[in-house]
Amino acid sequence: MKFFIDTANLNEIKEAYDLGVLDGVTTNPSLMAKEGISGDENVINHYKAICDIVDANVSAEVIATDFEGIIKEGKELAKLDDKIVVKVPMIKDGIKAIKYFSSEGIRTNCTLVFSPGQAILAAKAGASYLSPFIGRLDDISFDGLDLIAQIVHIYQNYGFETEVLAASVRHTMHLVKCAELGADVVTCPLKVITGLLNHPLTDKGLAQFLADHAKANK
Template identity: 55%
Template sequence: MQFFVDTADLDEIREASDMCILDGVTTNPSLVKEQGNVDFHEHVFAICEIVDGDVSAEVTATDFDGMMEEGRRLHQIHENVVVKIPLIKDGIKALRALDEEAIETNCTLCFSPTQATLAAKAGADYISPFIGRIDDISSDGIGLVEDIVQIYDTHDFDTDVLAASIRHPTHVKRAALAGADVATMPFETLLNLLEHPLTDRGLERFLADWEEYKDARKAEAGLA
């Protein structure tokens, strides 16, 4: 499973990259807005220069011509850019047209297996089911991932399942078990994957024992 961070914060991306487990980045207009008065295209380029992997950058147009124009511009920013296209009627048309131009795409805002099937048939490179938002309305986000994975496997669709809207480590674990190819998450959630009280307790004990060992060695050598 690949790990992406869902952010536009360059410091977070650098720190995640330094961990040597980062495979890519997803962004959206809301995340870029949080970075203040930045040039969108320059900011996407800066992200691509940090990450050796796919960087999803989203169009804001909702009509076919607008999505194609923005998609081509985003594609020209950097070879790592994957164009995010919303899962709407003109979006499906744009997915097919961009695929024919060899421009990689990530179909976003997926909430049903039938939507995911249409996106795969249109040639999307990634499908992004939003599992957290589905859980928010008392439905089953991981169940959606399982359904999409089964459909794609059954029909040999060459579209990666990118579990999005991840809120906590349990989402990551269950998405991995469900067969998602990628999990994209906030940087804080990525760090939370490291946390366990027994790890902290064990490390504290090992360090305390090491200090006792050094003190004992000093005492034996008459250095205490």
């Protein structure tokens, strides 16, 4: 499973990269705004800075919602770096744009996916990644993990090459369950990834080892 970090914070990206498990970054306008990044030039420069840190897979989202606008923005983003994956919304013109980008060899991430039907359309259009939003489904009393299971099963049935990128991952159990279900990628905050480090028995065992070492060396 690939680990992407869902942020625009350069310090968090560096920390995740230094941990040795980072495979990519996903961003969106909301995450950029959270870091105080605004204006086209500043956003572009920030994407470049992210690409300078990671080895691959930086999802950069288009703002346009019409076919021509998505194509224009997507081409500009793709030119920034080979690591860029153009993030396109699950809308009619978005699917058309994904088909176009696929034919041009530009990688895409189809975002804001909430149903198996949407997942099928994105895969048939040639999306590189598909982002079902687990947490947002949980928020409205639907089981987001069920959607991951459905999509993984459908993609396996037909050999679709689109990778399932579980998004809106809120906690470590989301991440672990996605791994069990066969999601190709998870994208989440840094705290979810570092949360995998924690177990009370590890802490207890280490404390005991250190205490025993201290006694033996008095």
